[in-house]
Each structure stands twice: as C-alpha cells, then as structure tokens.
Amino acid sequence: MSTTVDTQLDVASRVLDLVRDAAGSGAEAEVLVSRQELALTRFANSYIHQNVADAVTHVRLRLHLEGRTAVGSSTQLGDGLRDLVDRTVAATRLSPLDPGWPGLTPPSPPPTSGNVDEATVAATPDERALRVRAFIDAASGLNTAGYFRTNYVSAAFANSAGQSAAGAMTEAAMDGIARTATSDGVARLASVRLADIDGSVLGTRAAAKALASQNPVELPPGQYEVVLESDAVVDLLRNFAMWGFNGKAYLERRSFAQLGERQFDEAVTFVEDVTTPRALGLPFDVEGTPKRRVEFVANGVTRTVAHDRRTAAQAGTESTGNAHPAARAFGPIPLGMTMVPPGPEMPTEEVAGPAADLSVMALVSGVRRGLLVTDFWYTRVLDPRPLVITGLTRNGVWLIEDGEITTPVKNFRFTQAYPQALAPGAVLGVGTHLVAQPGDWGSESFVAPAVRLGSWNFTGGASG
Amino acid sequence: MTHFDAATAAVEAALAAGARYADARVMHRRHESMNARNGEIEELTQNEDAGIGVRALVGSSWGFFAVPDLTAAAARKAGATATAIAKASTGVPGPQVDLVAVTATVDSWASTCEIDPLTVALSDKGDLLSRATAESRKHGADVAEGIYQIWDTRKWFVSSEGHRIDQHLRECGAGISATVVGESETQRRSYPSYRGQYGTRGWELVNEIDLGAHAARIAEEARALLTAPLCPQGETTLILGGEQLALQIHESVGHAIELDRILGWEAGYAGTSWLDLAKLGSLRYGSDLMNITIDPTIPGALGSFGYDDEGTPAAPRHAVRNGTWVGVLAGRDSAGVAGLDYAGSVRADGWSRLPMVRMTNVGLQPGPHTLEEIISATEDGVYMDINRSWSIDDKRLNFQFGCEVGYEVKNGQLGRMLRNPTYTGIGPQFWQSMDMLSSEIVTWGTPNCGKGQPGQVGHTGHPAAPARFTNVRVGVRG
Numbered sequence: 001m002s003t004t005v006d007t008q009l010d011v012a013s014r015v016l017d018l019v020r021d022a023a024g025s026g027a028e029a030e031v032l033v034s035r036q037e038l039a040l041t042r043f044a045n046s047y048i049h050q051n052v053a054d055a056v057t058h059v060r061l062r063l064h065l066e067g068r069t070a071v072g073s074s075t076q077l078g079d080g081l082r083d084l085v086d087r088t089v090a091a092t093r094l095s096p097l098d099p100g101w102p103g104l105t106p107p108s109p110p111p112t113s114g115n116v117d118e119a120t121v122a123a124t125p126d127e128r129a130l131r132v133r134a135f136i137d138a139a140s141g142l143n144t145a146g147y148f149r150t151n152y153v154s155a156a157f158a159n160s161a162g163q164s165a166a167g168a169m170t171e172a173a174m175d176g177i178a179r180t181a182t183s184d185g186v187a188r189l190a191s192v193r194l195a196d197i198d199g200s201v202l203g204t205r206a207a208a209k210a211l212a213s214q215n216p217v218e219l220p221p222g223q224y225e226v227v228l229e230s231d232a233v234v235d236l237l238r239n240f241a242m243w244g245f246n247g248k249a250y251l252e253r254r255s256f257a258q259l260g261e262r263q264f265d266e267a268v269t270f271v272e273d274v275t276t277p278r279a280l281g282l283p284f285d286v287e288g289t290p291k292r293r294v295e296f297v298a299n300g301v302t303r304t305v306a307h308d309r310r311t312a313a314q315a316g317t318e319s320t321g322n323a324h325p326a327a328r329a330f331g332p333i334p335l336g337m338t339m340v341p342p343g344p345e346m347p348t349e350e351v352a353g354p355a356a357d358l359s360v361m362a363l364v365s366g367v368r369r370g371l372l373v374t375d376f377w378y379t380r381v382l383d384p385r386p387l388v389i390t391g392l393t394r395n396g397v398w399l400i401e402d403g404e405i406t407t408p409v410k411n412f413r414f415t416q417a418y419p420q421a422l423a424p425g426a427v428l429g430v431g432t433h434l435v436a437q438p439g440d441w442g443s444e445s446f447v448a449p450a451v452r453l454g455s456w457n458f459t460g461g462a463s464g
Numbered sequence: 465m466t467h468f469d470a471a472t473a474a475v476e477a478a479l480a481a482g483a484r485y486a487d488a489r490v491m492h493r494r495h496e497s498m499n500a501r502n503g504e505i506e507e508l509t510q511n512e513d514a515g516i517g518v519r520a521l522v523g524s525s526w527g528f529f530a531v532p533d534l535t536a537a538a539a540r541k542a543g544a545t546a547t548a549i550a551k552a553s554t555g556v557p558g559p560q561v562d563l564v565a566v567t568a569t570v571d572s573w574a575s576t577c578e579i580d581p582l583t584v585a586l587s588d589k590g591d592l593l594s595r596a597t598a599e600s601r602k603h604g605a606d607v608a609e610g611i612y613q614i615w616d617t618r619k620w621f622v623s624s625e626g627h628r629i630d631q632h633l634r635e636c637g638a639g640i641s642a643t644v645v646g647e648s649e650t651q652r653r654s655y656p657s658y659r660g661q662y663g664t665r666g667w668e669l670v671n672e673i674d675l676g677a678h679a680a681r682i683a684e685e686a687r688a689l690l691t692a693p694l695c696p697q698g699e700t701t702l703i704l705g706g707e708q709l710a711l712q713i714h715e716s717v718g719h720a721i722e723l724d725r726i727l728g729w730e731a732g733y734a735g736t737s738w739l740d741l742a743k744l745g746s747l748r749y750g751s752d753l754m755n756i757t758i759d760p761t762i763p764g765a766l767g768s769f770g771y772d773d774e775g776t777p778a779a780p781r782h783a784v785r786n787g788t789w790v791g792v793l794a795g796r797d798s799a800g801v802a803g804l805d806y807a808g809s810v811r812a813d814g815w816s817r818l819p820m821v822r823m824t825n826v827g828l829q830p831g832p833h834t835l836e837e838i839i840s841a842t843e844d845g846v847y848m849d850i851n852r853s854w855s856i857d858d859k860r861l862n863f864q865f866g867c868e869v870g871y872e873v874k875n876g877q878l879g880r881m882l883r884n885p886t887y888t889g890i891g892p893q894f895w896q897s898m899d900m901l902s903s904e905i906v907t908w909g910t911p912n913c914g915k916g917q918p919g920q921v922g923h924t925g926h927p928a929a930p931a932r933f934t935n936v937r938v939g940v941r942g
Contacts, residue, residue, distance in 0.1 A: 051549050051550065051552065053545070054517075074512050075515060091508055091510055252645070254650055378858075382942070383649050394857075413888065
C-alpha cells in the first residue's frame with residue numbers, strides 16, 4: 001500500500017511542478033491522484049453471469065489562476081500529465097472570473113490514513129466465486145441473484161498551499177436476493193474486512209425472507225406504523241444527505257434544515273466519522289480537507305449541514321470535509337453518514353423467519369398493528385424543501401399484529417415527507433445493531449440500525 | 465502501436481489463455497461540461513480518459529478486465545486476466561451460452577456533426593449560459609441554473625471472430641432551469657426539459673434550442689406555480705406533453721423490454737420485467753395507437769450509433785406493433801439464451817465497464833392527431849409536462865411521475881395552471897388507455913440512464929409526442 005501511495009504523492013507533486021512551469025508560481029493548484037482496484041462478481045439465476053475487474057488511476061487537477069477556475073482530469077499518466085496541465089491552464093484562462101473562490105486547504109494532516117484490510121486488497125476471483133457459491137448453497141435451492149465485490153482505493157492529495165495528504169480504504173461487500181415465484185428476500189453487508197462477509201449467513205437470511213413472504217396479500221394503502229430494517233433506513237440517510245444536509249441547498253433555502261432547531265425525535269442522531277476502525281472512506285475529501293467527526297443531528301437537534309470550502313466561506317464556517325467532484329454544481333453532501341442509536345450498540349444474532357436479526361425482532365415485539373419493511377426502492381424527490389419522497393417497498397413486507405409477524409404483504413408505493421417521519425415523537429424505537437450497507441454508486445457508505453416509526457404514508461398498493 | 469493493434473493483442477492473449485471467444489474495446493473519451501448559476505459560470509470541467517476493456521468467454525462463463533494502459537504488454541496482460549476471471553466464473557456455471565451470429569465486419573463509422581462542440585469558444589459557451597441564467601434570475605428565479613455537456617468518444621473494437629470497427633461519436637446538449645423558493649416548498653420550470661435536450665449531434669443542436677429565448681418565461685412560470693392551485697386528486701383524463709411521455713416510454717417500456725431483465729440477469733438490483741418471453745408476439749401492451757420502435761439509426765438521436773459494443777450493426781426493429789409486444793432489446797448472449805436471432809443493443813459506459821443490454825432510441829411512431837386537437841377533444845382533464853420526479857417498481861409496472869407544471873383542461877381548452885401535478889398507474893393498463901396520439905414527434909435525449917453493477921450511465925433517445933390517457937389517477941401527494 002505505501003508504495004502505491006508514495007507513487008501517487010510523486011505524481012501529485014509532478015503535476016504541481018508542471019503547473020508552476022506552465023502558469024507560474026501565482027497559480028493555485030490542487031491535485032488528487034486516486035487509484036481504484038474494483039472487482040465485482042455478479043450472479044443471477046444462481047450462476048455467475050458477469051465477472052469484472054478494473055484498475056484505474058485518475059488524476060484530478062483544479063486550478064485557480066488570475067481569478068478564474070477550471071477543473072480537468074485524466075487517466076493517462078506519463079505524457080498525459082503534461083496534456084492535463086496544459087489544457088486545464090488554457091481552460092482556466094478562458095473561464096469567467098470566479099469571485100467566490102475560497103482558496104486552497106491550508107496544511108492540516110488527516111486524522112488517520114484510512115482502514116485497509118490486506119486480505120481484501122489481495123482477494124482473487126476464486127475467493128469471490130467461493131463466497132457467491134456459499135450464498136447460493138445456503139439459499140435453500142431458491143433462485144438467487146446479487147454480487148460480491150472487493151474494492152481498494154488509495155489516494156494522494158497535494159496543493160500549492162502546502163497541504164499534502166494520503167490515505168487508503170478497502171471495502172468487501174455482498175448484496176444478494178433469493179427468489180420464489182411470488183417473493184424476494186434480501187441480505188446485504190459491507191465491511192472493511194473480507195473475513196466479515198459470510199456468503200452462507202447472507203444467503204440463509206435472504207432465503208428465509210423469501211420463503212416467509214410467499215403468496216403475499218394486498219392491504220389497502222394508508223398510514224401504517226412501521227419497523228424499517230437497516231436497508232430501508234439507509235434510504236432515509238441517503239436522501240437526507242443529498243437534499244437535507246446539502247450545504248448548497250441549505251444556503252439557497254432549498255433544504256428543510258434549520259440549524260439549532262429540534263427537527264427530529266430525540267432518538268435521532270446522524271454522525272459522519274471516518275476515524276473509527278470500521279469506517280469505510282478516505283480520511284480527506286477532494287479539496288484535501290481532513291475528515292473529522294461531524295454531528296449533523298444530535299439527539300433530534302439539527303447541528304450543521306455539509307460544507308466544502310466554498311459553501312463554508314459563504315456560510316461563515318469551516319468545511320466539514322464533504323467536497324466531492326460534483327460539489328460545485330450539486331452541493332457538498334455527507335456520503336458516509338451513520339444513524340447512531342441512543343443507547344449502546346449491542347451485538348446481535350440471526351433469527352428464524354423474516355426479520356433480519358434479533359434487534360429487529362425487539363422492535364417488532366412492541367408493535368400492536370403495523371408493517372415490517374425490509375427495503376425501499378426507486379425513491380425520488382417530489383419536492384426537496386419538505387423532502388417529500390415517493391418510492392416503493394421491496395424484498396419483503398409483513399403485517400405485524402400484537403408484536404408478532406403474521407402475514408406477508410404485497411409491495412406498497414409511498415409518498416412521504418422524510419423529516420416528518422422522524423419528527424419529535426414519531427420515532428418509537430431504534431435498533432441496537434448497526435449495519436453498514438453497500439453503496440450502489442460512487443463512494444457512499446451509510447450505516448444504520450432498524451427503526452420503529454409511528455406512521456408511514458403508503459399511497460398505493462400493488463395493483464395501483 | 466495502433467489502438468487496433470492493442471485490441472488485437474488483448475484478444476489474442478485472451479484466446480491463448482483459454483478463452484473460446486474474446487473481444488476488446490479501446491476507447492478514448494473527452495467530456496466537457498459547464499454549469500452556470502444566476503448569471504455566473506460556476507464550473508468548467510474537462511475530463512479525458514482512455515483505456516482498454518477485454519471480455520473473454522470460457523465455456524459459458526464470462527470474464528472482463530480493464531486498464532488505462534494501452535501498451536502491448538498491458539493489453540496482453542488485460543486479455544489474459546479477463547480469461548483468468550472467466551475461469552473463476554466456471555466455478556458457478558450457468559446454461560450454455562451460444563452467441564447469436566453476427567457478420568464479422570471491418571468498418572469505420574462517425575456520427576454527423578455540423579459544428580464540433582469542442583471547437584466552439586469557451587467564452588461563447590459561457591456567455592450563452594450566463595446570459596440565460598441572468599435573464600431567468602431577473603424574471604424571478606431564486607436559483608437559475610444552466611448546463612451544457614459534450615462527449616467526444618472514439619472506439620476501436622476487435623473480436624476473435626474478425627470484427628475490426630472504429631467509431632467516432634460526438635454528443636452534446638444543454639438546458640436551463642428556474643427554481644423559486646416559497647414558504648414551505650420549491651417550484652421549478654425547465655427548458656427544453658429537465659437537465660436539457662441532448663443528441664448525437666454537434667453544437668448546432670444547442671443553437672437550435674435557443675436557451676435565451678425561454679429564460680424569462682420559465683422563471684415567470686415557476687413564480688406563478690407557487691400560488692397556483694394544487695393538482696386535483698382523483699381519476700381523470702390525462703394529456704401528457706412529449707417530454708414527459710419520453711420518460712414514460714423510457715421507464716415503463718424501454719427498461720421492461722430489456723432482455724437481460726426479462727431473463728432475470730438484473731434481478732438483484734435494477735429488477736426484472738413483468739414481460740414473459742412466452743408471450744412475445746401475442747401480449748397486449750397497449751392500445752392500437754401504440755407503436756414503439758427500437759431504432760439506433762435515427763440521425764442525431766442520443767441513442768444512435770453505427771455498431772453496438774459487440775459489433776452488431778445498427779438496425780431498426782419494432783418493440784410494440786399496434787399495441788402488441790413484438791420485440792426486445794438484446795445482446796448476443798442474452799438473445800442466444802432466449803432463442804432469438806437478433807442482438808444489437810449492447811453498450812458500455814466507457815472502456816472500464818462491461819458491455820450490457822441498454823436502450824438505444826426507443827420511442828413512439830407518430831399518431832394521427834395534434835396536441836391542439838387532443839385538447840379540443842377533451843371535456844375534462846389535466847395536461848402535464850416536463851418531468852420533475854420519477855419512480856417505478858422493479859418489474860416496471862407500478863409507476864408514479866411528477867411533472868413541473870399542469871393545466872386544467874375544461875371543455876376543450878387549457879385552463880388554470882396547477883402545481884405539484886403527479887400521476888400514477890400500472891404500465892399495461894395505462895398504455896391500453898391511450899386513445900389519442902399526436903404526430904408532433906420530438907426525439908428526446910436522456911443522458912443519465914443508470915443500470916448495472918458496477919453502475920453504468922447510458923445515453924438513450926426517445927421519440928415521443930403528446931398523447932391522451934383515460935381514467936388515470938392524478939394528484940398523489942404526501
């Protein structure tokens with residue numbers, strides 16, 4: 001790992017030298033050199049149908065010159081670096097003035113070098129196939145689909161203000177479903193460590209859910225008390241991150257967030273913290289700002305929103321380390337948020353039947369009549385300010401009666417204001433077991449327990 | 465070493481390592497985008513990437529490997545690695561894969577382009593966006609945004625069957641939007657559509673859409689929406705504008721007819737399809753007015769190409785004829801598994817991603833009416849256009865869309881503006897209720913179609929025109 005990072009620091013340094021040569025010492029430049037080794041073994045109909053790997057180094061250069069700013073990137077090292085510098089310098093000189101340029105990140109070391117598991121780095125196609133085989137074999141003969149992946153990212157950052165940072169991360173993740181003719185069940189997990197991902201455990205759980213949700217009944221839409229498993233709660237985190245805690249949306253009043261206000265139930269705490277040993281993520285952002293522990297919501301009170309250097313300057317505060325390549329246009333977002341339970345986190349264990357684990361069953365036991373929801377699907381924003389979202393349930397829904405899971409239910413469509421669902425008094429319980437869910441796109445890594453909510457607004461049934 | 469040489473070396477190495485079929489794509493892609501906000505340029509980005517992706521088939525198992533290094537040694541190593549990955553796949557084998565036969569072609573193809581978008585001065589492009597967004601801001605937008613995007617892609621494809629094809633695609637497009645912020649909500653109007661209009665064309669496309677001429681209107685309409693009455697709730701006659709119908713086609717027809725979904729290959733993520741292959745040729749998808757084609761040959765459309773990423777030449781085909789489902793989007797392996805004799809719809813998002821079944825241009829053939837005639841013939845209903853939100857289930861049946869703007873339709877005339885218009889339904893029921901279709905076809909470009917694991921972004925085109933649907937549930941809200 002260190003060799004890779006040293007090489008990347010060398011590349012970053014070389015790009016800064018080239019910028020100095022091409023544009024003079026007055027140019028403000030930042031360079032991120034990142035290498036990703038991604039391997040993903042995908043299965044469907046219980047066989048491996050796609051099996052891919054790639055190893056790519058990206059160099060990203062942001063340049064501020066004579067009051068103007070432009071960004072360029074390339075995958076071509078060697079002579080490609082000079083091309084990158086030359087065209088970015090040319091583009092910068094032709095760009096309009098950028099009066100809001102916030103300056104470069106000053107020298108400030110990251111809190112950690114990131115969490116790397118050497119076994120994940122070294123994982124072979126055969127090891128990935130073995131985990132897929134274990135998932136399929138554990139799924140009681142049901143049709144299965146999903147993937148197992150390993151991901152190693154190393155990165156180095158340098159800017160002309162003297163900031164230099166390097167780090168790396170690994171992720172091993174599995175996401176699979178088991179299917180019957182009338183139902184699907186899912187199990188997912190992400191971890192820094194390859195050894196944490198047991199295909200057999202996940203295949204067993206997915207099959208248990210699928211078998212328990214066969215021949216579901218259709219219930220009328222309406223307001224239901226719900227227990228949302230971790231997979232569904234992560235969808236809340238993702239949408240809160242994208243639209244609610246987006247620093248740009250906040251500054252433009254397109255977010256519901258009001259700092260210092262008790263906007264959530266006191267059981268709600270949202271934190272981003274890559275300094276823990278099991279955190280997935282690099283220890284600095286694309287502007288080189290070191291990551292730190294950030295509380296977005298603490299005991300129901302909205303504390304901050306995500307900032308990069310530009311939105312932080314506009315808001316009169318400091319960057320939270322949430323810059324990403326598209327942050328200038330879309331806004332900075334916390335892609336590594338965790339919902340922290342109010343009490344101590346507890347180990348859990350698998351249980352028979354459809355619930356993901358014992359901590360879910362503890363929440364189910366308190367429900368007189370409601371629904372257990374495994375997963376949300378295809379959620380989209382109707383209006384970002386109240387954060388009204390529509391989407392569907394997926395991979396297993398059951399009726400809960402008097403604390404017992406009684407009947408499998410067909411999928412619903414919902415239309416729900418997410419902040420309202422977690423408003424003061426709306427959260428009736430938070431699970432004690434945190435699950436890291438694999439992200440679908442980019443570098444997101446959300447972690448969540450199950451939650452019990454007083455009401456969820458289902459607006460359509462399976463038949464429309 | 466030429467790019468063809470690199471691709472050939474990769475294929476030969478894959479075969480030498482034990483593959484029974486292999487192909488390789490060298491790709492060089494340039495992407496430029498610019499964002500403007502409230503009259504100022506926010507960001508100019510110019511990305512460039514190049515590399516080689518190799519696909520190897522061992523028995524009936526695939527492997528894929530990609531690297532950005534285009535030397536002979538790296539290409540050979542990539543080919544051998546793709547085969548090694550395919551061999552690992554044989555540990556969890558599937559059914560026999562017989563690729564549908566395609567003539568091995570040696571050819572060169574380029575999209576048409578009058579004005580190379582990368583040669584247009586950055587200052588001119590910046591002026592266009594800054595002026596348009598300043599105008600929107602002046603007319604009431606709290607947030608006025610503009611964007612253009614340009615892709616310049618060159619591909620060199622070689623297969624072990626003898627393909628040797630190079631292609632040059634130039635794509636671009638642009639759009640503006642105006643957002644206003646109320647006490648507890650936001651409203652947005654966009655032109656020409658949300659995220660803009662895109663095509664496999666040059667900068668002439670951007671010149672034609674004339675962003676500046678619409679900047680004031682969208683801001684004023686967004687402001688007016690804040691105080692407009694809510695879209696009523698209930699079942700009614702729904703008239704959709706062409707832009708919204710394009711997304712309706714994309715989500716409830718285009719994805720549903722992807723053969724990999726129908727075969728269950730996407731079950732773990734994107735989902736399956738409600739369509740059953742046993743009913744291909746007989747299943748009623750929609751009304752007699754519904755004629756959907758798969759056509760990657762439409763000049764200038766965003767889903768057009770000369771050859772797909774398996775070397776299959778572009779060719780038009782019906783997906784739905786007079787309301788009956790008759791065709792799918794297929795690749796050589798999926799078609800082989802399904803017993804079909806055509807492919808041609810496989811593409812990859814760059815050299816580092818596996819080619820997979822993607823939409824090309826999937827859209828409606830024109831109907832006999834005009835929008836004016838449709839509105840005149842409607843006693844009571846709602847007209848909606850320009851997408852604001854979209855959601856559909858994993859079988860592509862149960863959908864809910866929100867539009868930026870709605871209008872009452874009363875006694876054959878457009879009435880009051882309506883805010884937060886939404887509609888929901890079940891795909892085949894909805895399409896069977898289409899009783900009027902306009903002839904005013906526009907081919908809309910969708911540059912952001914997500915699919916696959918790892919995720920890939922696809923570019924698709926959708927010919928669409930205004931149409932009328934009966935007994936549709938509208939006004940769903942939280």
